[in-house]
Amino acid sequence: MAQGVQGRVTLKDVAARVGISPAAVSMALSGRSRISAATVEQVKAAAAELGYVPSSAAKALRNQRSGVIAVIVPNSTQHVFGHSYFMQVLTGVSSAANERDLQVLVSTSASEASGLTAYERVMRSRTADGAIVTSSAIGDPNIERLTAGGLAVVLIGNYPELPGTTSVGIDDVAASRMVTEHLIEVHGKRSLLHVTGPLDHQTAVDRREGFLDAVRAHGLLAASDVVEGDFSERAGYDALDGRRLGADGFDGVVFANDDMAFGGLQLLRRTGLSVPGDVAVVGFDDFGLSRITDPGITTVHVPAEQMARLAAERLIPRIEDPTAAPTRDDLEVSLVLRESCGCAREDVVLLRN
Amino acid sequence: MAQGVQGRVTLKDVAARVGISPAAVSMALSGRSRISAATVEQVKAAAAELGYVPSSAAKALRNQRSGVIAVIVPNSTQHVFGHSYFMQVLTGVSSAANERDLQVLVSTSASEASGLTAYERVMRSRTADGAIVTSSAIGDPNIERLTAGGLAVVLIGNYPELPGTTSVGIDDVAASRMVTEHLIEVHGKRSLLHVTGPLDHQTAVDRREGFLDAVRAHGLLAASDVVEGDFSERAGYDALDGRRLGADGFDGVVFANDDMAFGGLQLLRRTGLSVPGDVAVVGFDDFGLSRITDPGITTVHVPAEQMARLAAERLIPRIEDPTAAPTRDDLEVSLVLRESCGCAREDVVLLRN
DNA sequence: ATTAACTGCTTAATCGTTCAAGCGACGGGA
DNA sequence: TCCCGTCGCTTGAACGATTAAGCAGTTAAT
Numbered sequence: 001m002a003q004g005v006q007g008r009v010t011l012k013d014v015a016a017r018v019g020i021s022p023a024a025v026s027m028a029l030s031g032r033s034r035i036s037a038a039t040v041e042q043v044k045a046a047a048a049e050l051g052y053v054p055s056s057a058a059k060a061l062r063n064q065r066s067g068v069i070a071v072i073v074p075n076s077t078q079h080v081f082g083h084s085y086f087m088q089v090l091t092g093v094s095s096a097a098n099e100r101d102l103q104v105l106v107s108t109s110a111s112e113a114s115g116l117t118a119y120e121r122v123m124r125s126r127t128a129d130g131a132i133v134t135s136s137a138i139g140d141p142n143i144e145r146l147t148a149g150g151l152a153v154v155l156i157g158n159y160p161e162l163p164g165t166t167s168v169g170i171d172d173v174a175a176s177r178m179v180t181e182h183l184i185e186v187h188g189k190r191s192l193l194h195v196t197g198p199l200d201h202q203t204a205v206d207r208r209e210g211f212l213d214a215v216r217a218h219g220l221l222a223a224s225d226v227v228e229g230d231f232s233e234r235a236g237y238d239a240l241d242g243r244r245l246g247a248d249g250f251d252g253v254v255f256a257n258d259d260m261a262f263g264g265l266q267l268l269r270r271t272g273l274s275v276p277g278d279v280a281v282v283g284f285d286d287f288g289l290s291r292i293t294d295p296g297i298t299t300v301h302v303p304a305e306q307m308a309r310l311a312a313e314r315l316i317p318r319i320e321d322p323t324a325a326p327t328r329d330d331l332e333v334s335l336v337l338r339e340s341c342g343c344a345r346e347d348v349v350l351l352r353n
Numbered sequence: 354m355a356q357g358v359q360g361r362v363t364l365k366d367v368a369a370r371v372g373i374s375p376a377a378v379s380m381a382l383s384g385r386s387r388i389s390a391a392t393v394e395q396v397k398a399a400a401a402e403l404g405y406v407p408s409s410a411a412k413a414l415r416n417q418r419s420g421v422i423a424v425i426v427p428n429s430t431q432h433v434f435g436h437s438y439f440m441q442v443l444t445g446v447s448s449a450a451n452e453r454d455l456q457v458l459v460s461t462s463a464s465e466a467s468g469l470t471a472y473e474r475v476m477r478s479r480t481a482d483g484a485i486v487t488s489s490a491i492g493d494p495n496i497e498r499l500t501a502g503g504l505a506v507v508l509i510g511n512y513p514e515l516p517g518t519t520s521v522g523i524d525d526v527a528a529s530r531m532v533t534e535h536l537i538e539v540h541g542k543r544s545l546l547h548v549t550g551p552l553d554h555q556t557a558v559d560r561r562e563g564f565l566d567a568v569r570a571h572g573l574l575a576a577s578d579v580v581e582g583d584f585s586e587r588a589g590y591d592a593l594d595g596r597r598l599g600a601d602g603f604d605g606v607v608f609a610n611d612d613m614a615f616g617g618l619q620l621l622r623r624t625g626l627s628v629p630g631d632v633a634v635v636g637f638d639d640f641g642l643s644r645i646t647d648p649g650i651t652t653v654h655v656p657a658e659q660m661a662r663l664a665a666e667r668l669i670p671r672i673e674d675p676t677a678a679p680t681r682d683d684l685e686v687s688l689v690l691r692e693s694c695g696c697a698r699e700d701v702v703l704l705r706n
Numbered sequence: 707a708t709t710a711a712c713t714g715c716t717t718a719a720t721c722g723t724t725c726a727a728g729c730g731a732c733g734g735g736a
Numbered sequence: 737t738c739c740c741g742t743c744g745c746t747t748g749a750a751c752g753a754t755t756a757a758g759c760a761g762t763t764a765a766t
Contacts, residue, residue, distance in 0.1 A: 008477075008479070008722095010721095010722055010723085011722065011723065011724095012722080020744095020745070020746085021745070021746050021747080022722085022723080022724095023723090023724075023725075023745085023746070023747080023748090024744080024745055024746075026722095026723065026724060026725085027724090027725085027744095027745090030724085032724095032725090033725085033744090033745095034742085034743060034744060034745085035744070035745075036743080036744060036745090039744080039745085051477070053474060053477035053478045054478060054722080054723070055414070055478060055479055055721085055722050055723070056413075056419070056478040056479060056480040057410050057411075057413035057414040057419060057479060057721080057722075057723090058410075058414050058721070058722030058723040058724090058751090059722080059723060059724085060409075060410035060413070060723095060751090061408070061410040061411050061414050061721090061722080061723075061750095061751045061752065061753090062722080062723045062724050062725090062750075062751055063723080063724075063751085064751070066409070066410060068458070068480075083436060083437050083440035083441075083641070084436050084437070084440075086440060087436035087437075087439060087440050088436075090443075090459060091461075094459065094461050095461075098461065098471070103458055103460070103475065103480060104458065104459050104460075105421070105456055105457065105458050105459075106443060106447065106457050106458075106459055107456070107457075108444075108447050108448075108451065118451070121406055122456065124361075124404070124406035125406045125407060125408060125409040126361070126408055126409060126410060127409040127421075127456060262645070288436070289645060292615070292642060292645045292646060293645060293647070294646070294647035361752095363751095363752055363753085364752065364753065364754095365752080373714095373715070373716085374715075374716055374717080375752085375753080375754095376715085376716070376717080376718095376753095376754075376755075377714080377715060377716075379752095379753065379754060379755085380714095380715090380754090380755085383754080385754095385755090386714090386715095386755085387712085387713060387714060387715085388713095388714065388715080389713080389714060389715090392714080392715085407752080407753070408751085408752050408753070410751080410752075410753090411721090411751070411752035411753040411754090412752080412753055412754085413721090413753095414720090414721045414722065414723090414751090414752080414753075415720075415721050415752080415753045415754050415755090416721085416753080416754075417721070
């Protein structure tokens, strides 16, 4: 097998080898037409021998389908969401794509050169047949432009303002309520602080709402407070800096993600407060960090990889028919109990391997 | 701008709008031919108005160049190297690619279906013009098949057995010697254990060699030992399990990466040994984890993102001429001092933001 | 005045694949 | 014997872009 350095092997070469027309070779390989079994055999042998691999460009041009799906990360979120999240998304999309012989393109949408965003170019040039868009801000006009153009797009996250789009996510409100209630009901916390994400992201809004639901339901609204963060470690640190914490202040902090919780943990350690003794802490996401810290952070496990895989599975039929009725999937989350809330440390469990 | 749901806008449409031939439109947009300034203006206006974006498939077919570079992760390493490493690679490659209007394809090379690996298909089908291959095992035949086929490939890592290939990496031997000597010279450790990575990876072999160089140079070979790991957290844990550690055993452990060091830290904590008091620990990589743990792990910072960026920059000219003389780049590493070796904790520095 | 050179476009070929339509040859039915 | 159907392939067009070659028309040079 294998061809030398220079010429690519095309259908023509295989055809010449067998002594038939290129079209016949195409038919023999696709099996979509009436070709004798003997010829099919010969063609397959010749193709293998010459190392024939069809040109993806020619295929794409002819079929009007590239076999590529794009994973789009709006630049605004490049550092907002951590590396782990994105890797999980990539892993999920890749595994679904591989099963269907699709390639995965990563578009980090850098500059908005020439009026079109990088990912609008990717779509309109048909470099990709469809796209999975992660975590863009509320009201990002680019998403609507993509879907309005009839392109196959699936969003990861919640986009209540875009009812016509297909998306996959979790119920952030319920999850945030759940973790907040854990602090209240199981650990008896009475004065809670919530550190939000950037409030131009629906995720941050929803997690705040879940927090407020919980404190209201338990009559703790007056003793609680909310401060805006941006999902960064520093924001978590700064949010607690200078606050009354512990016995005569907040006895529990609900962070909208684990990065901020880790930042908060650092401030608490520096000020000499014990976690969970003086202040209980919970986070959100469970993308890796929360298991590593000391104490480990009690958090809500967000199944990012599964979300991404499902997003890819929802996307693929939409490539055939982008006008199909939109769907919405909510995945289950789970509470992961570690030490930062006051739950006992389970025996060390190695999760990685 | 923008076109409706259905038809893509092609050169023909722009041509019809302006009243000239498609060829003239192509020339006007590329600026590579003699076209009057007035016509160029009209063409640009029409193209913008219609929302014309050239078909990447047609372009690729005609130019014999797809404008895509592939980042290849051999499946054997999917879980060996952590998520962070791969993300840094992706970020580095993407930023270099974006500057040149290239797209980035991620190939995780799942199954070896039909005799060709997934990434050999990607290359031979010209889905990608070139590839960046990360961390494959020693003697992986696929790499040689790719480069021998005259395809543009740049490797990240060290491949002494493949002298004809272009690669970007670090000097693992020197780096490992450096961190080992830190334990010996600065902290006075006298009995060292080294936990290697999988020895079918050159990185693991080189780091072991650097360790051995250092202990030999200081006459500590007899008091030292080497045990094979696989870069996983569990391997680090298991490597220390049941060993004589502390006063009457090893007083320092050099792990070939941070994940294993973290595993080791967990065993040490469980056995009640203090780090660095009883046993000093160092790791390797600094991909994120080592900053989070408690104590923080003293480690060698590997500039993964820079390596990847440079790899992309080396790759791009090779796409034009894959037979160009191969190059080798070694990037600088640095020692990152944290607490696990016995160095004082610097004031908390928030590195993320 | 004649030729040469240049300008600004058009024509046509090409990249490699797919697929509808066509076309001999052969077999079966009437 | 004639006709029709089927088989197994070939022909040719198309996907959308690029580019070499060509060709009127104008300008410059001799």
